[in-house]
Amino acid sequence: MTEQRQERADAARNRRAVLRAAERLVAEHGGDHVSLDRVAAEAGVGKGTVFRRFGSRTGLLRALLEERSLALREAITDGLPPLGPGAPARERLTAFLDGLCGIAEDNAALLTAHEQACADAKYTEPSYLFWHGHIASLVAQERPDLDADFLAHALLALFDGELVRRTTSPGEPRRFTRSVTELAAALLDAPPAPPVP
Amino acid sequence: MTEQRQERADAARNRRAVLRAAERLVAEHGGDHVSLDRVAAEAGVGKGTVFRRFGSRTGLLRALLEERSLALREAITDGLPPLGPGAPARERLTAFLDGLCGIAEDNAALLTAHEQACADAKYTEPSYLFWHGHIASLVAQERPDLDADFLAHALLALFDGELVRRTTSPGEPRRFTRSVTELAAALLDAPPAPPVP
DNA sequence: TGACAAGCGGACCGCTGGTCCGAATATTCT
DNA sequence: AGAATATTCGGACCAGCGGTCCGCTTGTCA
Numbered sequence: 001m002t003e004q005r006q007e008r009a010d011a012a013r014n015r016r017a018v019l020r021a022a023e024r025l026v027a028e029h030g031g032d033h034v035s036l037d038r039v040a041a042e043a044g045v046g047k048g049t050v051f052r053r054f055g056s057r058t059g060l061l062r063a064l065l066e067e068r069s070l071a072l073r074e075a076i077t078d079g080l081p082p083l084g085p086g087a088p089a090r091e092r093l094t095a096f097l098d099g100l101c102g103i104a105e106d107n108a109a110l111l112t113a114h115e116q117a118c119a120d121a122k123y124t125e126p127s128y129l130f131w132h133g134h135i136a137s138l139v140a141q142e143r144p145d146l147d148a149d150f151l152a153h154a155l156l157a158l159f160d161g162e163l164v165r166r167t168t169s170p171g172e173p174r175r176f177t178r179s180v181t182e183l184a185a186a187l188l189d190a191p192p193a194p195p196v197p
Numbered sequence: 198m199t200e201q202r203q204e205r206a207d208a209a210r211n212r213r214a215v216l217r218a219a220e221r222l223v224a225e226h227g228g229d230h231v232s233l234d235r236v237a238a239e240a241g242v243g244k245g246t247v248f249r250r251f252g253s254r255t256g257l258l259r260a261l262l263e264e265r266s267l268a269l270r271e272a273i274t275d276g277l278p279p280l281g282p283g284a285p286a287r288e289r290l291t292a293f294l295d296g297l298c299g300i301a302e303d304n305a306a307l308l309t310a311h312e313q314a315c316a317d318a319k320y321t322e323p324s325y326l327f328w329h330g331h332i333a334s335l336v337a338q339e340r341p342d343l344d345a346d347f348l349a350h351a352l353l354a355l356f357d358g359e360l361v362r363r364t365t366s367p368g369e370p371r372r373f374t375r376s377v378t379e380l381a382a383a384l385l386d387a388p389p390a391p392p393v394p
Numbered sequence: 395t396g397a398c399a400a401g402c403g404g405a406c407c408g409c410t411g412g413t414c415c416g417a418a419t420a421t422t423c424t
Numbered sequence: 425a426g427a428a429t430a431t432t433c434g435g436a437c438c439a440g441c442g443g444t445c446c447g448c449t450t451g452t453c454a
Contacts, residue, residue, distance in 0.1 A: 008420060008431060032317065035410060046434030048414080057411065112317065119313055120229060123359055146383070150364065150376040157354040162320055167347065179347040183384070186343070190383035205400060205451060232441060243403030245445080254442065 015053050017043040022064055023110075031112025031161055036060070058121070061114040066127060068107055072099045073127075076134060089141035090188065096134065097155070097184055101177035104164045112161030131156055145192050155184060212250050214240040219261055220307075228309030228358055233257070255318070258311040263324060265304055269296045273331060286338035287385065293331065294352070294381055298374035301361045309358030320350075328353055342389050352381060 007015075021043035025034045036057055040047040054060040072083075081087035082095040104111060118125060135152035158180055167176040204212075218240035222231045233254055237244040251257040269280075278284035279292040301308060315322060332349035355377055364373040 010420070011432060014433085030317075036412085037410080040434090047412085048434060049432080051412065052432075116316055120227070120309065120359060123363060147376055147379065151380065153360055153364075154351070154355055154380055157357060157360065158351055160354060162317055163350055163354065166320060167350075179344055182344065183348065183351055186384055186387035187380070190387045207451065208401060211402085233443085234441080237403090244443085245403055246401080248443065249401075 011053075014043070014045050014049055017045060018050055018053060018060070019064060019067065022060055026064075026110050026113055031109045032116055034113060058114075058117040061110070061117045062125065062127070065107070065110060065114050068110070069100075069103055069127065072096075072103065073130065075099070089138045093135065093138040093142070093184065093188075094181065096138070097180055098177060100131065100159065101174075101180050104159050104161075105168055105174070105176055108161045108164040108168070110161070111159065111164065115161060128156065139188075142188055146187075151187065155180075158183070208250075211240070211242050211246055214242060215247055215250060215257070216261060216264070219257055223261075223306050223310055228306045229313055231310060255311075255314040258307070258314045259322065259324070261307060262304070262311050265307070266297075266300055266324065269293075269300065270327065272296070286335045290332065290335040290339070290381065290385075291378065293335070294377055295374060297328065297356065298371075298377050301356050301358075302365055302371070302373055305358045305361040305365070307358070308356065308361065312358060325353065336385075339385055343384075348384065352377075355380070 018039060022034065022039045025039060025042055036047060036050050039060070040050050043050070050060065054063055075083040076096060078084060082091040083099065087095070115122065122128060132152045135155055136148040139146060139151050140148040164176050167179060169175065172178075215236060219231065219236045222236060222239055233244060233247050236257070237247050240247070247257065251260055272280040273293060275281060279288040280296065284292070312319065319325060329349045332352055333345040336343060336348055337345040361373050364376060366372065369375075
C-alpha cells in the first residue's frame with residue numbers, strides 16, 4: 001500500500017547523523033542558536049540533505065521531539081495500565097502527566113527550540129493533537145461538568161521550555177512535575193462550578 | 198533627575214506614525230509577517246527611525262502592547278475596587294483576569310506577534326513580571342496553601358495569542374474570558390491538597 | 395538668522411531558512 | 425562483473441530578515 005521503497009543505506013546513515021548532530025547542538029547551546037547550516041556542518045553533510053530528510057527546520061525539531069516521546073505515546077495506546085487503557089481515567093491522567101513532565105524536564109532546551117520553530121502551527125502539530133485529545137478525553141470522563149477541551153489546552157500550555165527550565169532547579173529536580181501534578185489534581189478536585197447567570 | 202529632554206516634534210509625529218502603521222499591519226496580516234521594513238514603509242519613514250525609537254522589533258511590539266494595557270495597569274495600582282487596592286483578593290483577581298482577557302480578545306494577533314518576538318525573554322518582560330507579581334500576590338492572600346508563583350505562571354500561560362483566537366468564535370465573543378475565569382475559580386475553590394508522601 | 399544638536403533615511407551587513415541541479419553513489423538487472 | 429538507472433548528495437545560490445551606520449536634513453533656540 002503506502003509501503004515506502006526501502007531507504008537507501010547512506011540516506012539512513014545521514015538521517016541518524018543529522019539527528020544526533022541537532023541533539024548535540026541543542027543540548028550544548030540553548031534552544032535557539034541552532035541554525036540548519038550549523039546542524040549540517042556538525043553532521044558532516046550538506047544543507048540540502050537536512051532539508052530533503054526533514055523538509056524544514058520545524059520538521060527536524062519535530063522528528064527529534066517525537067523520537068523522545070514515541071515510547072510514551074505507545075504506552076498510552078497499547079501499554080499496560082495505569083498509562084494504557086484499562087485504568088480509571090483519573091489514574092491514567094496522573095500517570096500520563098507524570099510521563100510527559102519527565103520528558104519535558106529532560107528536554108527543556110529542545111522544547112524551546114521546537115516552540116520557536118512551530119510558532120503559529122503549534123496547535124496543529126500531530127503530537128500536540130494527540131496529547132490534547134488524550135487529556136481532553138480523560139478529563140471528560142472524570143469531570144463531565146468541566147470544559148475538557150479548554151482545560152486540556154491549559155494543561156499543555158504549561159509545557160513551555162522556558163517555564164520548565166525556570167521551575168526545575170538542581171536542588172529539586174522534579175519540581176516541575178510536582179507543580180503540574182498538583183495543579184491538575186486541584187482542577188479535578190474542584191467543586192462543580194455554580195451555573196453562571 | 199532622569200527628566201528626558203523634550204522630544205522633538207517630528208520625532209513624536211514619527212513615533213505615532215510607526216505605532217499606527219504597525220497596528221494596521223498586524224491587524225491586517227496576522228501576527229507574523231510584519232517585518233520592520235514593511236512597518237517603516239507603511240509609516241512613510243526610514244527603517245533607521247523605527248529602530249531609533251523602539252530599539253528592536255521586540256521593543257516595538259512591546260510598546261504597542263503596553264499602550265493597550267496601560268489603563269489596566271493604572272487601574273490596578275491606583276484605581277478603585279474591585280480592580281484597585283481595597284477589595285478582597287478574590288474579587289480583585291477576578292476583576293483583573295476579566296480585564297486582561299478583554300485586552301487579549303481584542304488583540305490576539307498582536308499577542309502572537311509579541312510572543313514570537315520575545316521568545317526566550319518572555320519571562321523577563323516588565324509587563325509579564327507585573328502581571329505575574331499581581332496574580333501571585335493575590336493568590337497567596339487567598340490560598341496560602343497553594344504554590345502561588347507557579348499558579349501565576351500557569352494562568353498567564355493561557356494568554357497565548359493563538360489559543361485566544363481559537364477559543365474566541367464570532368458566536369461567543371467572550372468565550373475565552375469565560376473559560377479563563379472558570380478555570381481560575383476552580384483552582385481557588387479546590388480543596389486543600391493532602392500532603393504528598 | 396544663524397549655529398548646532400537632534401533626528402532622519404536607506405545603503406549596507408551578516409545570517410537565516412529554503413531551493414536547485416550537476417556530480418556522485420547505491421542498487422538492480424543482465 | 426559491469427552497465428544502466430534511480431536516488432541521494434553537496435554547497436552555491438536566493439530572498440528575506442533584524443539590526444547598524446553615517447552623511448545629510450531639519451527642528452530648535454539664542
